[in-house]
Amino acid sequence: MSQGFLVRQVLNAALTANALRPVPGMPASVAAFFAGWLTSELAPQQLGATVVDAAVHVARRGARTPADRVGLALAAASAAGLTANIVASRRAGSEVSAALAEIGVDDPGAGRPLDWRSAARPFQMRRSGVRRVRNLEYAPGGKRFWVDVYHHRDTPPNAPMLLQIHGGGWVVGSKDHQGLPLMVEMAARGWVCAAVNYPLSPRAKWPAHLVAIKRAVGWMRENATRFGGDPGFLTVTGGSAGGHLAAMVALTANDPALQPGFEEVDTAVQACVPFYGAYDFTGESEIKAVRQRIESGLTEMIFGKDATVPDDYLAASPLAKLRADAPPFLVIHGTNDTLIPVAEARVFVERLRAVSANPVAYAELRGAQHAFDIFHSIRSDQVTRGVAAFLEAVRAGTVGAAVRPVSDPAE
Structure with missing residues (x-):
């Protein structure tokens, strides 16, 4: 369970980072587009999923292992990045x-x-x-x-x-x-x-x-x-x-x-x-x-x-x-x-x-x-x-x- 949560949050953090600062270069442009486009425009939905995922994990397992703590830290970072994305969208x-x-x-x-x-x-x-x-x-x-x-x-x-x-x-x-x-x-x-x-x-x-x-x-x-x-x-x-x-x-x-x-x-x-x-x-x-x-x-x-x-x-x-x-x-x-x-x-x-x-x-x-x-x-x-x-x-x-x-x- 801890490893699954960690993997999800690693992916979540990567998608959020790419939305804020897309991976540069022609070879990566299409992949960076698909990942960044969906994350940017569906940031409220992804933020809600991140918060729910972290809350459910804490309620069930707490933060007992290093994987738990790293996953929660990544969830917090993703939440901050997604919030920044929402603020930019509102402008x-x-x-x-x-x-x-x-x-x-x-x-x-x-x-x-x-x-x-x-x-x-x-x-x-x-x-x-x-x-x-x-x-x-x-x-x-x-x-x-x-x-x-x-x-x-x-x-x-x-x-x-x-x-x-x-x-x-x-x-x-x-x-x-x-x-x-x-x-x-x-x-x-x-x-x-x-x-x-x-x-x-x-x-x-x-x-x-x-x-x-x-x-x-x-x-x-x-x-x-x-x-x-x-x-x-x-x-x-x-x-x-x-x-x-x-x-x-x-x-x-x-x-x-x-x-x-x-x-x-x-x-x-x-x-x-x-x-x-x-x-x-x-x-x-x-x-x-x-x-x-x-x-x-x-x-x-x-x-x-x-x-x-x-x-x-x-x-x-x-x-x-x-x-x-x-x-x-x-x-x-x-x-x-x-x-x-x-x-x-x-x-x-x-x-x-x-x-x-x-x-x-x-x-x-x-x-x-x-x-x-x-x-x-x-x-x-x-x-x-x-x-x-x-x-x-x-x-x-x-x-x-x-x-x-x-x-x-x-x-």
């Missing part, structure tokens, strides 16, 4: 509110008490009145060209629209598993939202992913009135690979080279909210982790062995597509992201701000890992509220333009 609301304030957007939810009930039910995605219409075909080709539409049963006419693009490294992922808290929240507010699939590598080669998303944009506009949406107001969001694709949609509006056979379709969007996206496909940011990603087998899977380097890579890089008429952006990234470095987001924001005539807000979340928004948590629910404030301000035309420089991108 997410103020971090997003501060980012919005810089572009003149007021966050009406700032300072409100946390909804602990939502965080306590992380995988509960239902909301009263919100309907989900599944597996609609936006283009021929099977399930990779399906979209789910979320809308409220009382959606007003000409409702604003939001398109969600899933992540998964351009090779995995599904509309069914990502962005759901934001989809449901915006639908509950009267927006028409859609989560979209797209063809995946290695079968699909760039730019097939982006071309499909642009087809989905056209489909949304064509079918907007069917669900009560406004075809003239469409915004886009996504995480990781989806964040990259969302940025590319926003920065390549109506590019005929990316709209083969539907060149006349309007693919412009009115705002973009990329979460922990990839923005550099050539290494021009000079960030070590970015260069390692570019040189990895993943990039070859996306572009194929016959891709022209650097021209094809440059064509897929948001950093190479910056434009003065880019729509308003809210860029979101966590400091503990082990899959896509936070420095990459800083470079993108700095350079987009230097070019764009529209505001570019940047929310850097202390302690957040990759994919922190996939389910409800203390952090993700506050960020969702802030994203809603940003999108509704864009809709209302009340977004300003004041910004400040981001942190040093050379980290």
Whole structure:
């Protein structure tokens, strides 16, 4: 019993330490992500389990052996670390509110008490009145060209629209598993939202992913009135690979080279909210982790062995597509992201701000890992509220333009 308790607490302490300070380096990045992501966003649940485990052990066995005492010490250390994680998560609301304030957007939810009930039910995605219409075909080709539409049963006419693009490294992922808290929240507010699939590598080669998303944009506009949406107001969001694709949609509006056979379709969007996206496909940011990603087998899977380097890579890089008429952006990234470095987001924001005539807000979340928004948590629910404030301000035309420089991108 003592040895089992000790083993559990060793594992618990390791997970907590990795959540606070992820294991560095490309080889460990995926493992560090999975362990850190779940621990960070489920820290209250893990803290409760730690306290219960320690209390039950003391009640049954006390602290008679060295293994008992080491296990209890590790439990105490884990509890302290998890508490620190929870405190950092609670700051997410103020971090997003501060980012919005810089572009003149007021966050009406700032300072409100946390909804602990939502965080306590992380995988509960239902909301009263919100309907989900599944597996609609936006283009021929099977399930990779399906979209789910979320809308409220009382959606007003000409409702604003939001398109969600899933992540998964351009090779995995599904509309069914990502962005759901934001989809449901915006639908509950009267927006028409859609989560979209797209063809995946290695079968699909760039730019097939982006071309499909642009087809989905056209489909949304064509079918907007069917669900009560406004075809003239469409915004886009996504995480990781989806964040990259969302940025590319926003920065390549109506590019005929990316709209083969539907060149006349309007693919412009009115705002973009990329979460922990990839923005550099050539290494021009000079960030070590970015260069390692570019040189990895993943990039070859996306572009194929016959891709022209650097021209094809440059064509897929948001950093190479910056434009003065880019729509308003809210860029979101966590400091503990082990899959896509936070420095990459800083470079993108700095350079987009230097070019764009529209505001570019940047929310850097202390302690957040990759994919922190996939389910409800203390952090993700506050960020969702802030994203809603940003999108509704864009809709209302009340977004300003004041910004400040981001942190040093050379980290």
